[in-house]
Amino acid sequence: MTNNFGGKPHVLILGGGSVGLTTASELRKTLGAEVAITVVDPRPYMTYQPFLPEVGAGSIHPRDVLAPLRKILTGTKVVTGSVTRISTQDSTVVVTAEDDEQLEITYDYLVVAMGAVPRLLPIPGxxxxxxxxxxxxxxxxxxxxxxxxxxxxxxxxxxxxxxxxxxxxxxxxxxxxxxxxxxxxxxxxxxxxxxxxxxxxxxxxxxxxxxxxxxxxxxxxxxxxxxxxxxxxxxxxxxxxxxxxxxxxxxxxxxxxxxxxxxxxxxxGVKPHPVLSDPDSSDLPVVTERGPLMGKVQALADLRVNGAEGPLDDVFTAGDCAAVPDLASGEGKFCPPNAQHAVRQAKRLADNIARSVQGRPLVDYYHKNLxxxxxxxxxxxxxxxxxxxxxxxxxxxxxxxxxxxxxxxxxxxxxxxxxxxxxxxxxxxxRRDIIGIPEVETPRAAFEYAANTGKKK
Ligand SMILES: Cc1cc2nc3c(=O)[nH]c(=O)nc-3n(C[C@H](O)[C@H](O)[C@H](O)COP(=O)(O)OP(=O)(O)OC[C@H]3O[C@@H](n4cnc5c(N)ncnc54)[C@H](O)[C@@H]3O)c2cc1C
Structure with a gap:
């Protein structure tokens, strides 16, 4: 993929969840057409996870908790694919699309917002x-x-x-x-x-x-x-x-x-997205000590990524995949992984990218837990x-x-x-629906049954 953004800074956002979606919309609001924005996510929608327990209880219809990225982020390029390699050295990210095609995307600003995945234990079965x-x-x-x-x-x-x-x-x-x-x-x-x-x-x-x-x-x-x-x-x-x-x-x-x-x-429990801590896939600095922060991308309070040789001025991170200092809770504390922080960090992050584009000083993230x-x-x-x-x-x-x-x-x-x-x-x-349709996972079963029952042995 060639990057041709008409001389505009290109902001590449990895993950279209709470952080990715909020960052993209805020950037569009503050910088308008001054920047080109690309959002990469394997899913074409953002899931509002706090509503999932109500989906699991049939109180909310599944589609109602999904925010379609392309519909919301007009003027932003949405790439449906998975990030498989991140090189901050070359300012390049590799995305594997549905058909296994590898897309190479370069950036001027990178936002790492790939969230977390379940943390499994080696339990039989x-x-x-x-x-x-x-x-x-x-x-x-x-x-x-x-x-x-x-x-x-x-x-x-x-x-x-x-x-x-x-x-x-x-x-x-x-x-x-x-x-x-x-x-x-x-x-x-x-x-x-x-x-x-x-x-x-x-x-x-x-x-x-x-x-x-x-x-x-x-x-x-x-x-x-x-x-x-x-x-x-x-x-x-x-x-x-x-x-x-x-x-x-x-x-x-x-x-x-x-x-x-x-x-x-x-x-x-969950752990940060594994691509981020795999040295064959990413050169991002992550926390290596055992504990709740392990595998998270190291962030400064202004949400820039903190590399071994100092801040990476063009790489930002927030949300469940990032170890963000919690200034409101005191020295040595980090923000817990929740939507409350993710959305607020995203707003600060977007504002800091705008500040960087405009040559203004960055501001630290500060939020007192509600x-x-x-x-x-x-x-x-x-x-x-x-x-x-x-x-x-x-x-x-x-x-x-x-x-x-x-x-x-x-x-x-x-x-x-x-x-x-x-x-x-x-x-x-x-009253809420009481029908369970697990058959949606095998939609061709009835058709195949009809086809097979007509067959002679
Ligand atoms: C059941 C449940 C209930 C919750 N309830 C609450 C609550 O009540 N209050 C609260 O504050 N928080 C709650 N949370 C937590 C909250 O939803 C998360 O903290 C928040 O969504 C984190 O935002 P994020 O953007 O970091 O990650 P996410 O919103 O998870 O977004 C990460 C995005 O990265 C994408 N991605 C994954 N792999 C790749 C890849 N290879 N390449 C590109 N993109 C990728 C994902 O598809 C996803 O869209 C809940 C979470 C769950 C699971």
């Missing part, structure tokens, strides 16, 4: 049997699998199969995992009204976490409140417990428990809101309403906000 919860197809598949299992369990006569179908296991009780299991359990309880043959006592939700608590970002009292609430709802929360094996869907945990489960959702909030099913939630030095504890319906309102505000595009709200309104009238 995990890679073969588990599903993640970071992508739209994963959340949708979890919803479809759970709902389809209810329908199958209601008709099966085999008690062992029925038990397996109705056992759902979630590993990891951070915000993403905790919300995912709480929302899914809420969906099942709601759906059971249509299944006279199934009872709440037939359903088993298990949440496993190695830590002594779940929802680590909450206060101690709030953690106890959430734990009690989940347990009251029948979710078995196993703390200080590890998954030992998941071969053939047989779950073995470190507390000696062993059971069959038809669904295993892995939410036990707090955290989670939905735990319809009308249930918890939030810890920071107001100055005070932390306000909000629970139940007000926390749930706050979380929904905040995420609608943060969801990109007016159209998508409207769709999410319209979906919620429809659910209020007709």
């Amino acid at each position: 995990l890679a073969e049997n588990a599903i993640g919860f970071k992508q739209i197809e994963e959340a949708t598949a979890v919803r479809d699998r759970i709902l389809a299992n209810l329908a199958e369990a209601a008709t099966t006569r085999d008690p062992k199969a029925r038990k397996r179908l109705l056992t759902f296991t979630f590993i990891g009780g951070g915000f993403a995992g905790g919300e995912a299991v709480a929302e899914a359990e809420d969906m099942v309880r709601d759906a059971l009204r249509y299944y006279p043959d199934l009872h709440a006592s037939d359903i088993r939700f298990v949440l496993v976490d190695g830590a002594p608590f779940i929802f680590p970002e909450l206060s101690e009292e709030q953690r106890a409140y959430v734990l009690a609430q989940l347990r009251e709802r029948g979710i078995e929360v196993k703390l200080e417990t590890f998954l030992n094996s998941a071969e053939d869907g047989v779950i073995k945990t470190s507390d000696g428990d062993e059971f069959e489960s038809d669904l295993l959702v892995w939410n036990a 707090g955290v909030m989670a939905t735990l099913g319809m009308y249930k939630g918890v939030a810890l809101v920071s107001l100055g030095d005070k932390k306000i504890d909000v629970r139940g319906l007000p926390a749930w309403a706050m979380a929904r309102a905040y995420h609608v505000y943060a969801m990109p595009t007016l159209g998508r906000k409207a769709s999410v709200i319209a979906g919620w309104a429809t659910n209020l009238i007709s």
Whole structure:
């Protein structure tokens, strides 16, 4: 690919997620046609991940949490492909497109925003049997699998199969995992009204976490409140417990428990995109010490990448793949990986690129945490809101309403906000959908069956 941008600086953004999308739109707002912008992402859309637990619970339609990059970023080139090599030495990035074609793209400014991927452990059966919860197809598949299992369990006569179908296991009780299991359990309880043959006592939700608590970002009292609430709802929360094996869907945990489960959702942590720390693929400086920052791109507070010989003035980074100093929390602290920081860092980053283009001094990223909030099913939630030095504890319906309102505000595009709200309104009238369609993964099966049944042996 030749770079011909009419003498304009070319800003190349790797990743079209929270950081990539926000950076591109902000740059367009501040610099207009002064710069050429390219966004590279294997997916043609940005996923608003905080809404995935509600997608997994059938409260939000999957497409409503996707922001189409080409539609939003008019005037920006969107390349659908995966970044496979980054050379800051040559100011060049290699992108592998869907058809395996290798595109070489040069840049004047590079923004590294490739986010994170699930951190897997070498547990027997995990890679073969588990599903993640970071992508739209994963959340949708979890919803479809759970709902389809209810329908199958209601008709099966085999008690062992029925038990397996109705056992759902979630590993990891951070915000993403905790919300995912709480929302899914809420969906099942709601759906059971249509299944006279199934009872709440037939359903088993298990949440496993190695830590002594779940929802680590909450206060101690709030953690106890959430734990009690989940347990009251029948979710078995196993703390200080590890998954030992998941071969053939047989779950073995470190507390000696062993059971069959038809669904295993892995939410036990993420790591920065692996291309960034692979020396054969990238020459970006990454954190090498073991710990939560390992593999993240080293950033300065002004979001430039910090190389061994000092800042790289043309390379910026932010979001889940970056170790960004958290000046608001004090010396030696780094921003936690969440959308709250990702979007704000992106705005600072875009402004700093504009400043660099215009020869003005860069400004450090500074953001005081606004707090955290989670939905735990319809009308249930918890939030810890920071107001100055005070932390306000909000629970139940007000926390749930706050979380929904905040995420609608943060969801990109007016159209998508409207769709999410319209979906919620429809659910209020007709209740949420209880149909699971796992067959979407095999759309040709019915056609192939019809073709084969006509064949003579
Ligand atoms: C289930 C769930 C719930 C969450 N809930 C909350 C919440 O309530 N509040 C909150 O603040 N945060 C929440 N988060 C975290 C938040 O979504 C992330 O911190 C945020 O999206 C990080 O933004 P990012 O741009 O760094 O990464 P992402 O938004 O993940 O974007 C990374 C992009 O890089 C792209 N990419 C991947 N590989 C390549 C490649 N090879 N080449 C090019 N591009 C590539 C990806 O397709 C993706 O579009 C949640 C996350 C999950 C998974």
